[in-house]
Amino acid sequence: MSNNTFGKSFSLTTFGESHSTCLGGIIEGFPANIKIDYALLESELERRKSSSPYSTPRVEEDKVKFLSGVENDISLGTPISFVIENKNIKKQDYDNLKTLFRPSHADYTYFCKYSINSSSGGGRASARETVCRVVGGSLAKQFLSQFDINIESEIESIGRYNYITQREEVEEALKQAHEAGDSLGGVIKCTIKNTPKGLGEPIFDKLSALLAQAMMSIPSAKSFEIGDGLESCKRFGSEDIDHWNCDFTTQTNHSGGVQGGISNGMDIVFSVGFKPIASIQRIRAINPQGEITEIENNGRHDCCNLFRARVIVESMAALTIADLIKRAK
Amino acid sequence: MSNNTFGKSFSLTTFGESHSTCLGGIIEGFPANIKIDYALLESELERRKSSSPYSTPRVEEDKVKFLSGVENDISLGTPISFVIENKNIKKQDYDNLKTLFRPSHADYTYFCKYSINSSSGGGRASARETVCRVVGGSLAKQFLSQFDINIESEIESIGRYNYITQREEVEEALKQAHEAGDSLGGVIKCTIKNTPKGLGEPIFDKLSALLAQAMMSIPSAKSFEIGDGLESCKRFGSEDIDHWNCDFTTQTNHSGGVQGGISNGMDIVFSVGFKPIASIQRIRAINPQGEITEIENNGRHDCCNLFRARVIVESMAALTIADLIKRAK
Amino acid sequence: MSNNTFGKSFSLTTFGESHSTCLGGIIEGFPANIKIDYALLESELERRKSSSPYSTPRVEEDKVKFLSGVENDISLGTPISFVIENKNIKKQDYDNLKTLFRPSHADYTYFCKYSINSSSGGGRASARETVCRVVGGSLAKQFLSQFDINIESEIESIGRYNYITQREEVEEALKQAHEAGDSLGGVIKCTIKNTPKGLGEPIFDKLSALLAQAMMSIPSAKSFEIGDGLESCKRFGSEDIDHWNCDFTTQTNHSGGVQGGISNGMDIVFSVGFKPIASIQRIRAINPQGEITEIENNGRHDCCNLFRARVIVESMAALTIADLIKRAK
């Protein structure tokens, strides 16, 4: 199982750099005889695009083409491969970066690793690859709908403000970031409802551990909490216990639906923190000789990537659960 | 790769339930011709035992016996298997739990998954299995020492108190928990020094993602943050950038030594939050028929597991880095 | 690692059914900074097509398009994905087979497994998928050329006749098969020269075992022998020993270059037997109700597939060795 693959029984393998002609992937383990829901796929891809006046001005068409594994819209049970064309590449935006490493970007670390710099846009480090995760996640969601498993997400905070209770402060901060060519991050909370009991594999493939890997693999992710997370860590044990009801549900859900790494039937609740992206207007980049220059960073940038991150978080959750369900059979 | 295995090129596979005669494991990918440092191994296992008057009264001898892969104390390059005997089992402590599921424990979820309840001590869910991680982590540390890679940890907080600046409050809370038969959790911070640049694999096996899986797989882990974690998520992008020095180090280290999932040579810094364990004195357990009874929980319990958790966090970090180094070759 | 993937460190994952618009794959682990040899790739694909008046009348263009992992003809070190269009599909050839299972074909077994019959051409069972193996094998050969490793193959026998010493009988039999709409199989022998010593992994991933899996995965493969194979099994031990020369080469090579599953530096020699394909002119097929009908089998058929099988055998050998070399680093 390589680093380009997520999942063992229901898996997604992706390929493509942000400025190659295509991105794409292969989904393996999708059962045969399921009618593909293209409408769901399209809406999921749409959610990944700009949804706020302050989000990315970069608009991709994101038309998915299935190359195999589907015949007459029904899955064959064989690997489903897909490609998505990159139609809106502006290579020249990145021209001044050819021999420069931007701060807090992956340019330098990729150079150290591969001794070659895919000339534009961060290559395989770019968040563009997440479009493939959404395609895989959409198929995973279709698979999960047979079991009535439902995945929802919401923005918990942007910057230092709670998104629900401090909406005015949030709007003001976003406006400030946009005008200054700056950026903001925040926290996304995700809930998985109707998970079967007993899902997850002990020791190293605990449900919480696999969700953590899935979420922390998303570009810009900096934190992961399950259940009450850091809040639980502040309590006494007596305050943190989820007491039983007679029907095996619990009165509270501090644990977030997981015990000993295995689901107990309650909602699985977790949150993911995203740092503000480093693609801001003015940056001080370094060249291979160690010389530092201030440049204008002209690529298209999000001032806040949380709006598009929700569907990526849900997609990774769907892939994680789909894989565990197949493994549990 | 199963759930009992961590790592792909340098891997640890474990076995054993908390009340079986033995626990143990197999370490694969440990190079040939290395002299095994038994002194380090012993001290690591010692660190895992009680180190505070408020920690566990349960003392295991933890004598490790190597069964293969080592000859005249030199590694052969073949799988290194080991066993550790469980000498201090008090099965009767758990007798009243034979048909009861404790709240916020793995009893119920394991029962849902396996339709059998390993009669004592949480079976494979118990934290006893972590002793195998320490053996594997110790060998990983020996492997890493060739590269001068150094792993250190410290307690950041216990309960709601910072461990350094609020030591009195911490001591008071621990005393309170111990006397009440209650428990406390907290946060452990870990630093990995001298990591080579370029470590980590893009997309799904990002260094941050693999560390997250490793840490969240530890019993009681509830949160993971890398670099400044949630603090980064509160800032503007301009406040969070790690600016370059001419020698490719950075002036700050908000990112925690990782960019685009790959190490940049700066210290890798992360923290793990542990919830207070649920093995407190009085608990209200449920039986398979849905009847709830209050019982005395007589197993030996830690009122705070953070003291022993440090070496487990370091061991998982060592295993993660050792595996990535072998994969990178 | 799924069934669609071959290799662990240098791997090929394929997708595509014989009558979908495309076939393709992803090659992972191909190092960065290597100039892609398109000429070699084209000639390898050419070898896979008809090379004898008695071979397949079905001619595909087999134009490979790389979608990622290559920039300005240089490998980036990221996954290399490729597609090949199926331009010469004659779906109607297979129309009368929509609800029929041909004897000694995979129609019935695929139906049992997937409860759906990819309507034409055997779906993913068809030998058409081998074109992807040749693309992967070509890149593997390029990787191996850095080490001067050379892979050659030859036809050992066709039907019951030795291909070298009985060329007239072979020609006669081929003619007979072609005219009768019948088919012939045979044996291909392959030699890998300049393999480094110490290649292969003990116990389950012995070089001989991985080659066996690789070869037996090729459609129509029925036998695998390494070194003198069945001839060795007939001898006394004293007759089968490869005696030493002072420079650690051996006087004979009965073992075929492998001892204890690991290469010893001598040529690796093995052979693969292919059955005659079952796509002959008249066949008695069965429908799902158990009714048997004789039909004309109108798809394009090979009367002898050995001529095209050589490059597939070499490709699988290249993939096996490339993977073991990367794993051994």
Add this chain to the structure above:
Amino acid sequence: MSNNTFGKSFSLTTFGESHSTCLGGIIEGFPANIKIDYALLESELERRKSSSPYSTPRVEEDKVKFLSGVENDISLGTPISFVIENKNIKKQDYDNLKTLFRPSHADYTYFCKYSINSSSGGGRASARETVCRVVGGSLAKQFLSQFDINIESEIESIGRYNYITQREEVEEALKQAHEAGDSLGGVIKCTIKNTPKGLGEPIFDKLSALLAQAMMSIPSAKSFEIGDGLESCKRFGSEDIDHWNCDFTTQTNHSGGVQGGISNGMDIVFSVGFKPIASIQRIRAINPQGEITEIENNGRHDCCNLFRARVIVESMAALTIADLIKRAK
């Protein structure tokens, strides 16, 4: 998945060198709630020992001790680990081999790979490790018995003689080999009855391919054939077809129960050729300086290993089928 592991969902990982204190392994994926059949296990281990006056004089007790995964003789669904003590080690038999590489043995290739020579008995290359395969195979057979799947084997030939029709010649050859301190190999045929239809995974994990890897991983294996094997390769296609009966069985079984790599419900039939072992009385070994000496080879040797190989072939078949069944769920 490492080289020490066979199988993906039902797997066996082994450890131990031939002259370490123990050998052993971990079986993962064995379902919970199955009563372990120790009687079957004992008889399988017994079959692996000497069963002919001409076979090995080395007798091990082979007492298996389960360390985890079993409680009150019932499987828990957690990893089942086991050890077997090596009680009958005669290290001095191999003393004169400390700095010598025997011809047609793995001494030299292991030295090339690991730069260390496990001092006695071929280390991990020795056939002693096969005892672990028999333990795993025995548990796999128990798992398969729920489905009425039955595995049988028989010796097809010893040396150049058919074992059934030429019994006198066989006995004479064995006597000759024994008296001369020489050895003989041969061919074992195996049949798997009542396999469910649809077992096997397309492309690279074809049932035939996985069986081939399994068998060729057994020490001394030199050939693998499925169905009529090389005989099929000699025929015309029309002669090799398995024609339908109305109930979807076939009139003949040239294919050996597999089509397109997937089982069709007919008996799976395959054969494995074993070379005569090279541990004969007088051998000409080489030292690291390239000097060749003739020595007496005093280790205990089999003059024919086929008698003990039958249960190893069956064990590997059981592991292969068990894994495919679990993967197919």
